[in-house]
Amino acid sequence: MTTNRWVIHNGKFAVSEGTNWKVVQGFMVVENDKIVHIGETLPEGDESLTKVDGKGLFFLPGLINTHGHAAMSLLRGHGDDLALQVWLQEKMWPMEAKMTSEDVYWGTSLSVLEMLKGGTTAFLDMYDHMDQVAKVVEQSGVRAALARGVIGLCSAEEQQRKLEESAAFARQWNGQADGRITTVISPHAPYTCPPDYIEKLVQVAHDLNLPLHTHMSETLREVEQNVADYGLRPVAHLEKLGFFSRPSLVAHAVHLNDEEIEILARHDVAISHNPGSNLKLASGVARVPDLLKAGVTVSLGTDGPASNNNLDMFEEMRLAALIHKGVSGDPTAVPAGEALLLGTSYGAKSIFLNNTGALQAGMKADFIALNIEQAHFYPHTDLISHTVYSASAKDVEHVWVDGKQVVKHGECLTMDEERILRESQLAFDSLLAR
Numbered sequence: 532m533t534t535n536r537w538v539i540h541n542g543k544f545a546v547s548e549g550t551n552w553k554v555v556q557g558f559m560v561v562e563n564d565k566i567v568h569i570g571e572t573l574p575e576g577d578e579s580l581t582k583v584d585g586k587g588l589f590f591l592p593g594l595i596n597t598h599g600h601a602a603m604s605l606l607r608g609h610g611d612d613l614a615l616q617v618w619l620q621e622k623m624w625p626m627e628a629k630m631t632s633e634d635v636y637w638g639t640s641l642s643v644l645e646m647l648k649g650g651t652t653a654f655l656d657m658y659d660h661m662d663q664v665a666k667v668v669e670q671s672g673v674r675a676a677l678a679r680g681v682i683g684l685c686s687a688e689e690q691q692r693k694l695e696e697s698a699a700f701a702r703q704w705n706g707q708a709d710g711r712i713t714t715v716i717s718p719h720a721p722y723t724c725p726p727d728y729i730e731k732l733v734q735v736a737h738d739l740n741l742p743l744h745t746h747m748s749e750t751l752r753e754v755e756q757n758v759a760d761y762g763l764r765p766v767a768h769l770e771k772l773g774f775f776s777r778p779s780l781v782a783h784a785v786h787l788n789d790e791e792i793e794i795l796a797r798h799d800v801a802i803s804h805n806p807g808s809n810l811k812l813a814s815g816v817a818r819v820p821d822l823l824k825a826g827v828t829v830s831l832g833t834d835g836p837a838s839n840n841n842l843d844m845f846e847e848m849r850l851a852a853l854i855h856k857g858v859s860g861d862p863t864a865v866p867a868g869e870a871l872l873l874g875t876s877y878g879a880k881s882i883f884l885n886n887t888g889a890l891q892a893g894m895k896a897d898f899i900a901l902n903i904e905q906a907h908f909y910p911h912t913d914l915i916s917h918t919v920y921s922a923s924a925k926d927v928e929h930v931w932v933d934g935k936q937v938v939k940h941g942e943c944l945t946m947d948e949e950r951i952l953r954e955s956q957l958a959f960d961s962l963l964a965r
């Protein structure tokens with residue numbers, strides 16, 4: 532393989548050191564898929580490398596969206612201003628029952644296009660027709676952890692078919708697309724999967740040596756229902772079923788008591804905090820400052836585009852930094868630097884990746900450049916603060932994943948934007964008419 536080594540000069544780079552950030556002014560050297568150097572000076576011998584001018588740009592690790600259902604972009608605006616169960620049962624599930632593989636392909640393409648252009652370099656996706664999602668990931672150049680989401684409210688035969696499909700997908704796609712795809716086993720939620728079915732899926736995760744992901748404690752109603760049905764709150768219920776014996780990530784975790792936070796910390800369970808979706812569905816506000824204090828890894832997710840309704844991870848970082856101040860009355864809750872960690876390195880850890888999420892030698896070259904020559908980035912004082920409190924997806928100028936440029940001057944190089952917009956409109960129209 533030929534070596535592709537190049538350098539960004541004149542750049543400002545966001546470098547995390549533990550829980551702090553510093554802005555390094557200088558050089559970043561990339562070799563093939565990896566960052567090999569970052570610092571104020573260029574390594575000796577690298578003077579003649581191909582140079583990219585970083586003037587006017589702020590380089591950050593790519594943002595990591597740790598929970599979503601990309602194909603649901605087709606259902607954006609289809610059911611707004613409803614509570615979770617009504618939204619799912621009356622609006623989402625009837626439409627999803629009619630979705631074809633092709634619909635999932637175009638819906639996912641629409642979302643991946645939005646994510647890449649908005650600076651998201653990796654995401655976790657839980658849905659059906661996952662071969663199509665994997666195909667989009669392969670073609671677009673993004674990185675993803677993919678799971679066939681399984682709802683077990685069906686016959687034993689149907690449960691078995693879904694379980695086998697989930698295992699086959701996980702086996703077939705893990706490590707594909709030059710390692711950009713990893714796979715996860717994912718029962719949808721404790722309220723849609725009977726306990727013995729969750730145990731079977733946990734066994735699949737053990738057998739395939741894969742992590743687990745699920746929705747958990749998103750609404751008060753589901754927590755109360757769990758207690759009524761099984762005599763336990765969801766955290767103890769999942770612990771009893773062996774769920775936390777595997778590396779695991781749970782989405783939402785809005786309604787937790789102190790004992791549950793302690794259990795999650797003890798098992799090193801990561802939380803995907805989805806502030807936009809939780810606010811829109813009126814599910815509540817997760818106890819993020821308490822979770823972080825307890826040592827739990829917290830990251831950020833948009834959830835599906837039908838409950839958010841965009842995939843702008845800058846918005847999620849800003850929401851995380853704002854709502855916990857508002858709710859706690861403590862202006863130091865989730866400061867900007869911490870919100871950025873939630874959106875980057877804690878995101879990587881949450882989706883079980885140890886080689887992305889930071890600008891650091893040895894890490895995958897997954898990074899973004901913001902155009903900071905705009906009014907809302909001036910004066911150039913604290914660029915970490917500006918990234919969280921002032922920036923949005925529209926400020927993303929360039930994106931690289933695995934060392935390859937996928938967005939250049941705001942244009943996606945790997946996807947046909949015009950066609951995706953046209954096909955996704957057609958897909959929604961035909962879905963509605965079916």
Ligand SMILES: CSC[C@H]1O[C@@H](n2cnc3c(O)ncnc32)[C@H](O)[C@@H]1O
Binds near residue numbers: 600
């Ligand atoms: C089995 S594929 C994934 C499944 O999840 C549904 N979904 C989307 N958003 C949420 C949410 O916030 N809570 C629970 N379930 C959700 C989606 O409609 C698919 O059916």
Ligand SMILES: [Zn+2]
Binds near residue numbers: 598600746834835
């Ligand atoms: Zn979800």
